[in-house]
Amino acid sequence: MTIPNHAKANFHTLLRAAADGNLALMDCLDSRTSEPRYVLCAIGHDGTDRVFTPFGHLADGNPYDAYFPPDPDNPQGFLTAD
Template identity: 70%
Template structure:
């Protein structure tokens, strides 16, 4: 499964921000659930000199190994199922 261009572009932006020391972790509220989230942001400057925080995603709550299923090396379009689970669509 190919990573879409927009995701690759965002990832490269994050790498540049990290390399330049322009990466921040910001505490936010989830707009839908109202839960606290710790959001990874690139830091930039607006024309007026104010800081601009561009959010890229939040850190996983709890154990991230429980939150995500990795790609299946035997199926280019599939993901590894958790033991005892049916494979995800």
């Protein structure tokens, strides 16, 4: 499966923000579930104001339980619990 260009661009933005010291972890509230989320944000500057751009939140619990990785033998597939 190919990672779309917009996801790659966002990843590179996060790398630049981290290298420049402009990455923040913010305590936020999920707008759909009202659960607390710890959100990775790039910090931008608009004059003297700071702009926090959210890119994603940290996985709750064990992140290894939250995701299935790509299947190295099938470029279109993922390894599952089966």
